[in-house]
Amino acid sequence: MNTKTSDTLLLIVFSIAVLAGPVILAPFGAGYPDLLQKFAIYGIFAIGFNILFGLTGYLSFGHAAFLGVGSYAAVWMFKLLSMNIIPAVIFSVIVAGLFSLVIGFISLRRSGIYFSILTLAFAQMCYNLAYSVLTPITNGETGLQITLSDPRILDAAAEGQAPASNLFGLDMISTWETSLAGMTLQFNMGFYVCALILILSFWISMRLFRSPFGMMLKAVKSNQNRMSYTGLDTKPYTLAAFVISGMFAGLAGGLLAAMDPLAGAERMQWTASGEVVLMTILGGAGTLLGPVLGAGLIKYFENIFSAINDSTLHGVFAFLPDGLNNAVSAVLGLFVGEGWHLTLGLIFMLIVTFLPGGLIEGAQRIGRLFTSRSKADPQSGEAQSRPAPAE
Amino acid sequence: MTKFTISRRGLLKTSAVAGAGIAAPMVWSRPAYAYTNEPTGGTVTLGFNVPQTGAYAEEGADELRAYELAVEHLNGGGDGGMLATFSSKALSGSGINGKKVEFVTGDTQTKSDAARASAKRMIERDGAIMITGGSSSGVAIAVQGLCQEMGVIFMAGLTHSNDTTGKDKKANGFRHFFNAYMSGAALAPVLKAQYGADRKAYHLTADYTWGWTQEESIAAATEGLGWETVNKVRTPLGAGDFSQYITPVLNSGADVLILNHYGRDMVNSLTQAVQFGLKDKQVNGKQFEIVVPLYSRLMAQGAGEAVKGIFGSTNWHWSLQDAGSQAFVRSFGQKYGFPPSQAAHTTYCQTLLYADAAQRAGSFNPCAIAEALEDYQFDGLGNGPTLYRAGDHQCFKDVLVVKGKDNPTSQFDLLEVVDVTPAEQVTYPVDHPMFAGGELGKCNPGA
Numbered sequence: 001m002n003t004k005t006s007d008t009l010l011l012i013v014f015s016i017a018v019l020a021g022p023v024i025l026a027p028f029g030a031g032y033p034d035l036l037q038k039f040a041i042y043g044i045f046a047i048g049f050n051i052l053f054g055l056t057g058y059l060s061f062g063h064a065a066f067l068g069v070g071s072y073a074a075v076w077m078f079k080l081l082s083m084n085i086i087p088a089v090i091f092s093v094i095v096a097g098l099f100s101l102v103i104g105f106i107s108l109r110r111s112g113i114y115f116s117i118l119t120l121a122f123a124q125m126c127y128n129l130a131y132s133v134l135t136p137i138t139n140g141e142t143g144l145q146i147t148l149s150d151p152r153i154l155d156a157a158a159e160g161q162a163p164a165s166n167l168f169g170l171d172m173i174s175t176w177e178t179s180l181a182g183m184t185l186q187f188n189m190g191f192y193v194c195a196l197i198l199i200l201s202f203w204i205s206m207r208l209f210r211s212p213f214g215m216m217l218k219a220v221k222s223n224q225n226r227m228s229y230t231g232l233d234t235k236p237y238t239l240a241a242f243v244i245s246g247m248f249a250g251l252a253g254g255l256l257a258a259m260d261p262l263a264g265a266e267r268m269q270w271t272a273s274g275e276v277v278l279m280t281i282l283g284g285a286g287t288l289l290g291p292v293l294g295a296g297l298i299k300y301f302e303n304i305f306s307a308i309n310d311s312t313l314h315g316v317f318a319f320l321p322d323g324l325n326n327a328v329s330a331v332l333g334l335f336v337g338e339g340w341h342l343t344l345g346l347i348f349m350l351i352v353t354f355l356p357g358g359l360i361e362g363a364q365r366i367g368r369l370f371t372s373r374s375k376a377d378p379q380s381g382e383a384q385s386r387p388a389p390a391e
Numbered sequence: 392m393t394k395f396t397i398s399r400r401g402l403l404k405t406s407a408v409a410g411a412g413i414a415a416p417m418v419w420s421r422p423a424y425a426y427t428n429e430p431t432g433g434t435v436t437l438g439f440n441v442p443q444t445g446a447y448a449e450e451g452a453d454e455l456r457a458y459e460l461a462v463e464h465l466n467g468g469g470d471g472g473m474l475a476t477f478s479s480k481a482l483s484g485s486g487i488n489g490k491k492v493e494f495v496t497g498d499t500q501t502k503s504d505a506a507r508a509s510a511k512r513m514i515e516r517d518g519a520i521m522i523t524g525g526s527s528s529g530v531a532i533a534v535q536g537l538c539q540e541m542g543v544i545f546m547a548g549l550t551h552s553n554d555t556t557g558k559d560k561k562a563n564g565f566r567h568f569f570n571a572y573m574s575g576a577a578l579a580p581v582l583k584a585q586y587g588a589d590r591k592a593y594h595l596t597a598d599y600t601w602g603w604t605q606e607e608s609i610a611a612a613t614e615g616l617g618w619e620t621v622n623k624v625r626t627p628l629g630a631g632d633f634s635q636y637i638t639p640v641l642n643s644g645a646d647v648l649i650l651n652h653y654g655r656d657m658v659n660s661l662t663q664a665v666q667f668g669l670k671d672k673q674v675n676g677k678q679f680e681i682v683v684p685l686y687s688r689l690m691a692q693g694a695g696e697a698v699k700g701i702f703g704s705t706n707w708h709w710s711l712q713d714a715g716s717q718a719f720v721r722s723f724g725q726k727y728g729f730p731p732s733q734a735a736h737t738t739y740c741q742t743l744l745y746a747d748a749a750q751r752a753g754s755f756n757p758c759a760i761a762e763a764l765e766d767y768q769f770d771g772l773g774n775g776p777t778l779y780r781a782g783d784h785q786c787f788k789d790v791l792v793v794k795g796k797d798n799p800t801s802q803f804d805l806l807e808v809v810d811v812t813p814a815e816q817v818t819y820p821v822d823h824p825m826f827a828g829g830e831l832g833k834c835n836p837g838a
Contacts, residue, residue, distance in 0.1 A: 016802070034511035045497030132598050132625060141628055142529040143503040145536050145559070148830045164540060173540065175515075186515065260511070262533055264503040303512060308494055338443050338498060 007206055014202055018195045026183045031298055033175055033188035037259045038299045040194035041252050046279045048248020050184030051205060052241050053277070054286035055214060057221035061116045061273050062103070062123030066096040066246040068130060068268030072137070075144045075263045082154035083146075083163045085193070085258040089251065096250020097243055099126075104242035108235060111224065123273050130265040142262035159320040165258050172259055190259045197255065198292075201248065206288055208244075215244060217241050250361065254260025269313065278344075282351055284358030293359045301344050317342045421573035426756045427542040427837030428518045435490040435755065437462070437742070438497065438519030440510050440534060441548065445501035446629040447526040447654040454526065454548055455496060456727055457735035461742035464722070465492045472722040475742060476715040476771040481750040486747060495519060501526070501629070510534050514541050520755050523741055525655070526734060527628075528552030528601035535564035542837020546741040549734040551653070551685050553604035556785035557826035562834040563757055565764055565784045567744065567777075568737045569817070571605035572825055574684045574704040575612030577790040577812035578667045581702060586647065586680055588617040593645035595636055595660060597652050598625040605651045607825060609684050615647075619712040621645040623667050626652070626660075633660040635728060637667050646674040648681045657683060658693035665697040686793050689732045691805040698795030698805060705791050707736040707773050708808055716773040730803050740772045745777075758834040776814070782821035783831065787814050 017024065021039065025031040030039075049063050070092035077088035095384045107118040130138040140143055147164050164171045172190035176378060179185065216237050219227055227234050257263050266272070275298060283294025313329040313336065320328060335343045355361045419662050430436070440452035440460045464472045474482055486492050495517040497509030506524075513519040525531035525548035531553055538545035539561040547555055547566040551574070556566050568739045585820030592613055596602040602625070610620050621643050626636050637660070640648055648669060664670075664681055672679040683690075686703030708722045710732035719739065723731040731739070748763035749755055765781035774788040792810040800806050819826070 029516065032512065032516035034508060034515055038508070054568070131627065140529075141503075142554075142559075143533055147559075148832055149828070151433070162540070260507060260537070262503060262507060262536065266502045266504055303508060306498055307496070307509070307512065 003210065007210070009093075010288065011040070011199075011203060011206065015199045018199055019192075020130050021195065022185050022187050022191070026180075026185055029304055031183070031186060032262075033173075033186055033191055034249045035299065035303050036186075036188065036191040036195050037255075038303070038380070039296050040191065040198045040210040041255045041259070042276075042279065042295035042299055043198050043292040044194075044255070045249055045252035045276055046283070047198075047201050047205045048245040048252065050280050050285065050287075050291040051208060051217075051248065052243075052245035053280055054291070055209070055217035055221060056238050056241050057106075058111065058238060058242070059116045060245075061243070061270065061277065062119035062121075062126075063245070063249050063276050064268050064270070065123035065126040066100055066249035066264065067253035067256070067272065068126065068263070069099050070096045070250030071132070071257040071263035072144060072253075073250070073262055073269055074254040074257035075146065076137075078165065078257070078261050079144075079150040079152065083156070083165050083261075085165050085167055085254075088165075088258055089254040092254025092257070093247050093250045096253065097247045100243045100246020100249075101239075102247060103244065104239050108238050108242060118188065118269060120270060120273070123268060124270060127265055127270070128266040130268055138263070138265060141265060143262050146261045165261050188334045194255055194259065197251070200294070201251070202288070209288060213237070213240070257385075272306035278348060282348060282358055284360030287358070287360040290358050290360040297347075297359070298344065301340050305336050305340040306338065309322070310337070395827065413827065414733075417553040419768070426758075426816075427521045428514065430490055430518075430520060430755060433490055433495045435487055436491060436513075436517055436519050437494045437745075438510065438513035438517065438522045438524075439494055439524055439738075440499055440513065440524035441528045442499045442501045442530070445496040446656055447501050449693070450526040450549055450654060450687070450732065451499070451524075453689060453732045453735045454524065455722070457731060457739040458494065458523070458742060460494075460723060460726055461739045461746075462492050462494050463726075465742070465746050469495075469726070470718075470722050473715050473739070473743060473772055476718050477747070478770040481746050481747050481752070482743070487746045488753065488755065492746070497524075499527070499530050499534075501530060502649065503530055504531040506534050507537050510537055511541075514543055521745055523738065523745070524548045525550040527599075528555055528604075529599045529765065531555055532559045532600060535559065535561050535749040539563045539832070539835055542757060542835045544745065544760055546745050548738045548741065550601070551605065552601035553608065553674050553825050554829075556783045558829035559600075560783050560826075560829050560831050562761060562784075562831045565741070565744075565761075565779065567741050567779075567786045569704075569706050569788070569790055570785065571601070571608040571684070572819055572823070573790050574605065575608035576817040577704050577792050577810075578609070578682070578702065578821075579616055580812075581792045581810050582613065582682065583616045585676075588679075590616075590618045590647050590677070591645045591675065592618050592647045592649050593621050593623045593640050593643055594623040594649045594651060595633070595640075596625050597656055599628055599630050602628075602651045604825065605684055606649075609649055609651070609682075611825075618647070620834065626656075627706050629656065631659060632668070633663050636660075636662050637669070640669065641667070641672070641836060644659040646677050646679055649678070650683045651685075652683070652686070653668070653685055654690065655693070657690050661694045661701070662697045664675065670700075686806065687733055688730070688803065688806055689734070691795060692802065700798050701795045702809070703793055704724060705793050705806070706733045708733065708791055708793060708806055710806075710808065711773060711791075712803070713773060713775070715771045717775060733827060736773060742771065744769070757836050761834045778814075779819070783826065787818050789814050790817050 001112035022031050025077050073092040073095040077091045081087050103122045164173050170189050175186050175188040220234050264336050279294035282292045284290025317325045317328050441454045456755045463469045464474050476523045495513050498508035510522050521544045523546035528550040531547050535545045543594035545564040553571050594606050596606040650660050669679050681701050683703040691698045720730050733826045752759035752763040764779050767779045770776045777786050777788040791808050793806040796807045796810045
């Protein structure tokens with residue numbers, strides 16, 4: 001199979017998996033609209049981040065700033081113009097693009113750790129501006145919300161009820177429910193909008209990876225000095241990658257606001273920037289599918305693991321004798337609920353240590369186990385001793 | 392060995408059959424619910440959304456204890472607590488409308504985004520019919536907005552900002568707790584009696600909706616006494632270290648420090664202010680004083696020695712002697728071994744009030760419940776006669792002015808009630824300027 005057909009196949013499989021998300025994830029307790037939307041949106045965010053980090057190797061620690069800026073831009077569009085998500089999302093991409101152009105132009109004068117610190121500094125500046133200085137625009141800690149008294153010049157005046165965000169009349173919060181094998185399946189409008197944009201983003205990222213431009217970015221990652229010595233100015237390429245990935249982040253931020261019309265400053269905090277780095281590394285930096293998987297895993301932990309409390313644990317281990325049940329629940333209780341970060345940290349450590357290429361490398365190893373069982377062993381040994389591509 | 396090949400026709404056939412098979416059980420019509428999450432089985436699910444991490448985690452833990460106690464009492468367990476003293480006798484301990492009460496919990500992390508995500512999970516996945524919780528007004532306002540959009544009732548927990556039932560009020564949201572304006576109105580006469588009418592005040596304020604409205608309310612109330620406001624400084628929520636904010640107070644010429652902080656922030660800022668020797672200072676020929684407008688026993692416990700002699704206001708205190716308070720303290724104490732905080736009290740009351748309204752309305756429809764709560768007068772929940780005003784969904788009741796005890800007799804006996812300000816004195820019109828700018832809108836039953 002050549003690259004083109006395998007790419008097409010990957011895109012098709014990816015699309016089917018994404019569109020069937022409500023069915024696939026329902027058995028895991030994750031098939032409800034809000035989490036499905038988050039999967040798709042943070043998938044887009046991570047895909048965008050991967051264009052910068054995976055291709056050029058520039059580790060930005062401030063990407064959440066673009067996400068937050070996108071959210072604010074979208075909510076302002078909702079407040080001023082219309083509850084239709086199209087202008088909101090477009091505006092958020094544009095604003096995030098402009099922000100990333102400015103920040104990228106300054107930060108890309110340096111590389112390596114200095115670049116990371118610069119982006120982190122800018123993101124913290126944005127966060128603090130949003131949190132306290134620019135309160136009239138951002139509404140500070142409370143977060144920017146839509147209200148009944150907003151002008152919304154394109155929408156008819158609402159009566160006693162702020163309208164829901166919609167796509168030409170299709171409400172983002174409308175959900176079709178049905179049951180299958182005892183599970184409730186929820187097919188949500190907003191999720192399908194996000195899913196289609198996620199598939200589109202995936203396709204764009206795939207085209208970028210295969211294009212000459214993508215090749216140039218990979219060359220920057222492998223040896224930027226050599227590129228410069230050949231007389232090539234790499235800055236336009238890295239800046240373009242930075243802006244593109246910033247626009248992806250803005251798109252994700254805009255979609256977050258479109259699904260739930262609120263923008264809060266904590267979206268821009270450095271922990272949020274760190275989260276996207278985790279997502280990308282966890283899934284596999286530089287791979288097409290990895291970041292989306294990583295985003296899904298982290299969001300799953302954040303929303304599902306954190307909701308497990310002591311009584312749930314006691315219920316699960318009810319078959320054990322009382323004393324044992326209490327002991328097991330007490331130990332596991334440390335790793336769920338508010339301790340979900342601990343579990344995530346352990347998994348992250350294990351993956352970085354044993355699977356430097358992330359979940360994708362894990363999947364490849366399993367795949368190789370099945371395909372090359374008949375072949376000689378040295379190959380798999382060679383694969384294991386390959387140098388780690390971690391940054 | 393047979394080779395498995397897929398022909399194009401075979402694939403089409405198989406997928407058509409598979410598709411039909413999957414689609415068969417799906418009825419492509421929205422279930423005919425009259426409102427969001429209409430309970431159809433023998434149970435009804437409530438969603439408790441409290442901070443389990445962050446600056447307000449302790450309050451959140453106490454709120455959760457009270458919720459569990461309330462659910463136990465609603466289902467007929469325990470000694471029934473305040474159900475026995477509540478003026479409405481609609482609830483009989485057999486659940487709500489004959490349905491057993493169950494609950495799910497979520498962690499707000501004291502962040503609007505996380506709070507909305509966990510509220511959405513409880514509504515969309517777990518089928519919660521009502522969301523309650525808080526401990527940060529920013530979060531409460533964000534979740535209240537969400538509940539309005541999704542068509543469920545929001546019973547606000549500990550939220551003290553004027554905006555919750557002011558400019559951000561919503562038809563689906565209800566607040567039992569008092570607010571910053573009431574704190575100001577209740578505190579002012581006591582401060583005048585204690586510290587005189589000629590004082591210079593310096594505000595340190597948590598930088599979000601609650602801090603802003605409390606600063607505004609207290610400044611207005613104290614300026615009404617003739618006090619002068621020297622400076623208002625905003626500090627980030629969860630700052631941890633306040634020394635950089637406290638040092639400038641020493642040289643500002645102010646003789647009163649007003650700490651608009653709550654939770655762990657208040658514990659830290661007050662402790663540091665006392666460590667810096669503010670309380671022992673003489674400024675303008677007067678003793679330097681510290682005021683904490685919103686007080687809680689949990690925080691007093693955290694701050695230890697530092698709270699002695701410091702004035703503040705509170706919604707409720709466990710030492711109250713009325714039958715409702717005593718019943719609540721007794722059953723809470725039996726279950727957990729220590730007295731409840733005001734956060735626990737307000738969330739317990741809110742759960743009971745919601746259950747009672749649903750029982751009286753005979754339905755879980757948010758609009759029916761809202762109607763049952765509006766302009767509802769009740770008694771026996773520890774605050775004396777109380778009114779749920781229809782105009783802004785705010786409760787009006789007596790406010791307690793408290794002081795840190797000089798000689799505490801136990802680790803819980805830290806505050807003494809100095810004055811009970813009657814409800815009339817803290818009542819304001821719905822269109823008061825500090826609360827203006829929002830509309831309730833119409834109740835939204837979802838669906």
